[in-house]
Amino acid sequence: MKCPYCSSEDTRVINSRPADESTAIRRRRECGSCNRRFTTYERAQFEALMVIKRSGRREAFNPDKLLGKLRIACNKRPVTEKQLREFAYGFEDVVQVPEIPSDEIGRKTLQFLRSLDDVAYIRFLSVYRDFDSVDRFIEEIKQLDDTEIETLERKLMR
Ligand SMILES: [Zn+2]
The missing domain is CATH 2.40.50 (OB fold (Dihydrolipoamide Acetyltransferase, E2P))
Structure with a gap:
């Protein structure tokens, strides 16, 4: 070590x-x-974290794929590559379960981004393929209060 x-x-x-x-x-x-x-x-680690897709299909969790989506969401935002890598590569250690629905990955990622950067958070909502239904997007926006929405609009218009 x-x-x-x-x-x-x-x-x-x-x-x-x-x-x-x-x-x-x-x-x-x-x-x-x-x-x-x-x-x-x-x-102790589970052999590999499995992701349960909406279709019910399972695939091995791929931190590089998550990192790619985070990079898109955080492009030109005041967020460091290190913060994103820590989240993506530490994800399996943090969840500590053998399998996880893809929506749950989306939710956890949103929580992470929300604490990091509002603009990246909203972008992720729109780029995350397994989480991009309009209804869900609107539900997420509804959970923000008026002040948060105003702040967000100001940042997006910059
Ligand atoms: Zn030393």
């Missing part, structure tokens, strides 16, 4: 203990080069 501070591979475990009700193991590690300490968590 490389040191997150100096990237040295000379690190050692100084203690291990169960965490999160034994669903993880927490390890304290120390770097032999810079002497700094850091923590890692080891968790």
